[in-house]
Amino acid sequence: MRSPARIDVHQHIVPPAWARTLAAQGLDSGGWAIPDWSRKSAIAMMDQQGIATGVLSVTAPGVHLGDDARARDLARAVNEYGAEVVKDRPDRFGHFASIPLPDVDAAVAEAVHALDTLHADGVVLLSNAGGRYLGDPGFEPLWAELDRRAANVFVHPAQPPMALLPGTPAPLADYVFDTTRSALNLVLNGVMSRYTNVRVILSHGGGFLPYAAYRFAGLTSTVVAPDLKPADVLHDLKRFYFDTALSASPSALPALLAFAEPGHVLYGSDWPFAPQEAGTYYNHFLESHPDFTPGQAEAINRENAEALLPRLAH
Template sequence: MKVITVEEHFESPKITAAINQLNGKSALPNVSPDMLHYMQASLPSPEEMQDVSKQRIAFMDQYGIDMQILSYGNSSPENLNPKISVDLSRQANDELAQVVATNPNRFGALAVLPVGDPQAAATELKRAVNELGFNGVLLKSHYQDRFFDDPFYFPIFKMASELDVPVYFHPSFIAPAVTKHYFESAEWSDVVTGIFSSAGYGWHMDVGIQVMRMVISGIFDKLPNLKLVSGHWGELVPMFLARLDDELTAYSGLKHPFSYYYRKNVYLTPSGILSKPQLNFALAEMGPEHLIYSIDYPYKQPTNSKTYLENTDLSAEQLELFAHQNAEKIFHLK
């Protein structure tokens, strides 16, 4: 069985060096010194993030992964000032295109965009798809505490719709005020607060809200062809589709209930959360055509990456959709 994973990360040494020169090596938002120490100890090394020929290929071969779609990890120019990010995003996409060109049968790519200048971002997305052969775009869940349902960003999504490429929403650090209100306590350490507010729960709540805001904004009535991809089994949202329909339908001004757009325009991936109950729930809520496999490599390197697919409750046809066919269709993989 062919296997494609679509949320797999890469960092360019040249782009990382440029970002570090601008921001400093420890310039991460909302991160305490204790949390920074934890991250440095637990996150993949720069060598793992930058590698595309040795350890990464060995992992793919060991776990039967035929292709990864690569996107920039934490070291991304997306959230920099547009005066810098426009040129640096272009350079980053050129760097990633060179990686794909070295092994086009094993890699695809998602563009990074200078979202602080939406017109420039739309132009760069068009270049990345039409000239570099990219398969979509990955966006972090907000820019300067501003969610992407804001009309300011509409040119990016209009271009994605016109190009018929998906927008993958990825978690990012949340606002300090949100961390303080929901996740901080004198009863536990800054490291627990940091994990709780990020990969433990906060990131997922935040990017799930981003996707919900996209639906509620009415963007899918304007751009019915727009496709969003949401990792971590939908970032908590699918559990509440019935509730959202009951509470929002009468007041949202949308042409259809919330779940209509979510099931039609959103695609879910596991992002390395390889749980059979969550897969079965997502299948029941979304249908087999809206599930796509992902590992979140190298942040996550599950040892059941292969056996997970071999032991699902999916039918043979559903498994083929999940493992590769949906990715091939949505990301236009040859």
């Protein structure tokens, strides 16, 4: 792209308080090192990649690291830091606030504070919180609160509740799996059909959801829930939005575009956890894809995100 225009809904921030907390506990992101981050380096990357605005979020392992009280404090520190970054450059940055699940009361309180006081553009939820997936009935109060505010919900994968494959960091394989697992859990537990005001964005092209959606729909009615018709399951699966981070490849992009509803595919980079070279690699496929319908590329790069984030509209 000749000038910055894209809205990147999957761009990460590394708040100092979060980085220090992870380092003190010897944690990383599922076997993936925590990279350096600065506003200057983020803007330089965006200028190079044709990105006008990056919507920032904290990645796995999130802000709840085992202690409820510390998770509340860390979520507040992370969210206030992100809000300040946006306040300084509202043209270049947006912000999805971190939520301290599985502490539901604290999660609801932080979501209200982040959306109403800090004016976050939405919230980020990890695909599972301590092994509990997002369709867990105990999380119902949070979904109800988010639905009342018609919130954007960005679902980022976390390490699933199982051991890593030897020599295989979670972002390489397990994250794709866990996004799919969480999305299906949301649909089968009725969250997507009950809370129709929330807009749920799935990372990395939805994992393998677009590829397997019809399998899920067909088998659900015959094996899991005979009262659920395949068309109903597909309807709820198609409510999701999807970002293109690490997923705009010659094999994944056609599957995603074939499945996603019009307006439901958004640009994502996954920087800085995905290096800038990866952004260049996947941008090439986005820019050279031969089968876009008229206006589809422009919609993915910017217009679809503008519909969810109207403050970023031209």
